[in-house]
Amino acid sequence: MMNSFRFDPRMSREKIATVVRDNSAAVSCEVAAEIAALIREKAAAGEKAVLGLATGSTPKGVYRELIRMHREEGLSFKNVVTFNLDEYYPMPVDHLQSYVRYMNEQLFDHVDIDRESVHVPDGTLEAREVAGFCAAYERKIAGYGGLDLQILGIGRTGHIGFNEPGSGEESLTRMIWLDEITRQDASGDFFRLENVPHRAITMGVGTIMNAKRVIMMAYGVAKASVIKRAIEGKVTSEVAASFLQGHENAVVYVDRAAAGHLTRFDRPWLVDPTYTWDKNRIIKATIWLAQRLGKPLLKLTDLDYNKNHLQSLIAEHGPAFNINLKVFRHMQGTITGWPGGKPDELKQPGDRKWPNDEVFPKRVIVFSPHPDDDVISMGGTLIRLNDQGHDVHVAYQTSGNIAVFDDDALKFADFAHDFNQLFGIDNEKARSIEAHVEQYLRNKGIGESDSNEIRQIKGLIRRSEARAGCRYCGVPSERVHFLDMPFYETGKVDKKPLGEDDIETVVSFLRKIKPHQIYAAGDLADPHGTHRVCLDAIFEAVECVKDDAWYQACQFLMYRGAWHEWEPESIDMCIPLSPLDVERKRQAIFKHESQKDSAVYPGNDSREFWQRAEERNAETAELYNELGLPEYSAMEAFALYTGDKNYPTRISKSQYTC
Structure with missing residues (x-):
């Protein structure tokens, strides 16, 4: 079936059959449908369906869809046998980051699978027992006739399972040392890099290659580079996923962001006659x-x-x-020093026309997923909008409370204690909370969720910093809004799916302000991350208000986060920053003290957020300079929302037709 893709000249450089879909939800439904068909086919023949399963954010949508099919369509897992790819070592089974716990929460607890048919590498073994366990794991897989279907994600190093660079094509289940990039990527789940295990037990490349069918999935721009190497590059142990080029029945499913570096999308004129x-x-x-x-x-x-x-x-x-x-x-x-437009007396005949161009000053909403994305990503523009007299509202979509170190919470609890003592404030509830915070945080385990009281304290820390940043940028307190969208408030890295109450929160806010201009974080790097969920909430809200009279002339611009900038062909507005502007932006970022020096979730970049922002803005300015345009110290770039939430920028939809 998949070999037919290879006759399309646009895919001539792709050495693995590759399917591109609009988004991760579409991929998840398609992959889940194939798994369900296999389960039913095997059940009808009186056979076991032997599945190789993966963990991480990538397969979550597949598992959700399988659960739905079990509940609504009667899909039974009684004939299913599963073997998981990997597990951290050492790792207790009930630990928050345990893959046993992950599989139970994401799938097994919600379907009728026989627990004797579930197999996950054992992270609780003594080190001397691991080799024997791995050999037995291979024998169990072989005893069931091998894996009928293996699903995979892919790491930034190109690893599948935990087969890091250097893993051979014949490698089998074994203990492996984790690459530092892999550990950095996992640091968010473990709250700090030093908490991430250095080792893991993983199926080998050979184990995966022996599966009758392999499906690899990848989402987001952060995976685009490694997807190109795996699919179009040479086969090498430095990118373990590239070995799938030699599998007769392997397919890769990606969303459009992850497909962005494939030749048919990046340089389509090379392959499309x-x-x-x-x-x-x-x-x-x-x-x-x-x-x-x-x-x-x-x-x-x-x-x-x-x-x-x-x-x-x-x-x-x-x-x-x-x-x-x-x-x-x-x-x-695209270059303008007036992001909200000019007053009539300053307009010139050659100026670009924007929606609501006749309105000055404008009501502006700047949506910020966390309480610092606004100043990190568009701090210079935010300051400029206020300096030029616009009515700017900043809306923080989530509390950001899990991204505060416990030490900071203790510091502020100490301050509250001393404050109460200083002013003679003494009540039983205050003393009770002080005691709870002290005791809970002193005894808190690695990765353990915060109590509700501690989350509230951490949320207050982020709020106070956000207000300070806004004051510095010229936004008065009455125009600083905290939406506290419900999907975020789990106290854990893993969030709830976007819900109707989240969307209604944004709809109500939009209709209250009726902005002439909207700015939102258009970061498409992680389709499961907070930025993308917040953006989807805005997209859905805009669908609800698109017929409102005020929205008809509203301008909707998207900025990127600290990790990626818009591709030059996607940029619709670029705001030049002087050296003084850059310094003012830096000071606004510094107001977020809990994120300064070392953040709880630093991502895969060791630089501080202000450093990332400044270097990204300088690189954008240098790009314009190299193209022969005016030279500036720094520039902040924005893309206009096209009205299609699956194709949010000006990239032509036809480029993504499979």
Whole structure:
């Protein structure tokens, strides 16, 4: 079935059959449907369905869909045998990060599987017992006739299971030392890098390759680079997933963000003989050519286009001078020092027209997923909007309370105690809470969830910092809003799915303010992360208000987080920052003291958030400079929301047709 994909010339560089879907939900439903069909087929034949299962954020949607099918469609797991890919070592089975616990919570506790048919590597063994256990694990798999279907995610190092760089194609179940990148990626689940185990027990590449069918899934822009290496690169032990190129029945399912570096999306003119050139595609190709050759846009020649596989572009829209000038003027038009528009007395005939251009000042909403994303990602623009007199409201979508160190909570509890004593405030409830905080945090285990009282204290810390940051940027307290969306308030890294109450919270706020301009975090890196859930809530809310009169002329812009910037062809507005602007933005970020020096969830980048932001903004300015546009110290970039939540930027939908 999947071999038919390889006859499509657009996929000629892909060495594993690859299916691209709109989003992770679509992938999850499709993969779950295949698993369910296998289970039913085996049951009808009186046979066991032997499944290899994975953990992490990637397969959660698959498990949710299987649970739904069990409850609503009668899908039985009585004939299912499962073998999990891996487990951290050492790891107690009831630990918060245990994969035994993960599988129980995500799947097994909700279906009718026989617990004797469930197999997960044992992280509680003595080290001397592990080799024997691994050999027995392989024998058990073989005893069931091998794995009928193995599902996989992929790590940033290209690992499948915990088969880190250097893992051989013939490797079997074994103990392995974890790569530092893998441990950094896991640090959010363990609250600190030092809490992440250094070892794990994992199925080997050979074990996976022996499965009759393999499905690998990947979501988000953070996986785009490694997906390209695994699918289009050479087979190498440095990217264990690349071994799947040799599997006769392997398929990769990705969302559009994870597919972004594959040739058919990144440089489609190289592989698509029917490629047609619209405005967005011309911009993308011309910028790519300028970057490839290290030339400003206006210096590209006909020969440059012809020698770099862009013959059809120059033939249809040339000469080069015309193409270069159109792209240059487009990029030049994205630069403005007036993000909310100019007052009438300052407007000039050549100024770009925006929605609500006649309105000044504007009501502006800046949505921030956490209580610091606003200043990290668009602090310069936020300050500029306030300096220019706009009515700016900042809406913090979540409390951010799990991203506060316990020491900070203790520090503020000590302050409250001393404050009460200083002013003679003495009551039984205050003393009770003080005692609870002290006792709970002193005895709290690694990864253990906070009590409700401690979450509230940590939430207050983030609120006070957010207000301080807003005051510095010129936003008065009455225009600082805390939405506290319910999906976030679990006290754990794992959040609830987006719910109607979350969406209604955003809808009510939008209708209360009736903004002329909306800014939201458009970070598509992790489809299960807080940023993406918050963005989806805004998308859904906008669907509810899109017929409201005020929204008809509203401008909806998206900024990126501290890790990624918009691709140049997706940028619609770019705000230049002076050295003084950069310093003011830095000071606004510094108001978030609980995130300074060392954050609870630093991600895979060792730099502080202000450093990441400044370097990203400087890189955007340098890109514009290299393209021959005006040179600035730093720039903050934004993309207009297109109205399609599956295609939020100006990338043409036709590029993503499989």
